[in-house]
Amino acid sequence: MYRHILLPTDGSEVSIRAVDAGIELAKWLNARVYALHVILPFQSLAYMTQIIPQSETSYTEESVRWAEHYLGEVREKARQVGIPCDSDYVFDKHPCDAILRVAQEKGCDLIIMGSHGWRGFTKLLLGSETQKVLVHSQLPVLVCH
Numbered sequence: 001m002y003r004h005i006l007l008p009t010d011g012s013e014v015s016i017r018a019v020d021a022g023i024e025l026a027k028w029l030n031a032r033v034y035a036l037h038v039i040l041p042f043q044s045l046a047y048m049t050q051i052i053p054q055s056e057t058s059y060t061e062e063s064v065r066w067a068e069h070y071l072g073e074v075r076e077k078a079r080q081v082g083i084p085c086d087s088d089y090v091f092d093k094h095p096c097d098a099i100l101r102v103a104q105e106k107g108c109d110l111i112i113m114g115s116h117g118w119r120g121f122t123k124l125l126l127g128s129e130t131q132k133v134l135v136h137s138q139l140p141v142l143v144c145h
Contacts, residue, residue: 018113
């Protein structure tokens, strides 16, 4: 059925539950997974030009550290159950576009993601990025809550 599952993660609780579900499904299907973390580019204000270089560097370094942490957790979970797992992070101001692009580039045939992430504080509505993926994906998308 599915052979290569994309697992976008932002480290939120619901994202972790989606990763767990994706790894369990991959184990059951004898599939592999690809973990992805999307980092939003640094946003700056024009009047703060004196502090921007250091702030941007700090933001980028911290974002990459968190991305590696989140992706490392996914790789470890996959390793524990014997599922092949590759991973990477990308910088993109539109996480939906990055998710769909990486799914296509990596030859994924299913996307499993959380219903909302860090920015989706309402648990009654789908997160905006999840909603965009659902609307624009040509692949099946499994949304976990």
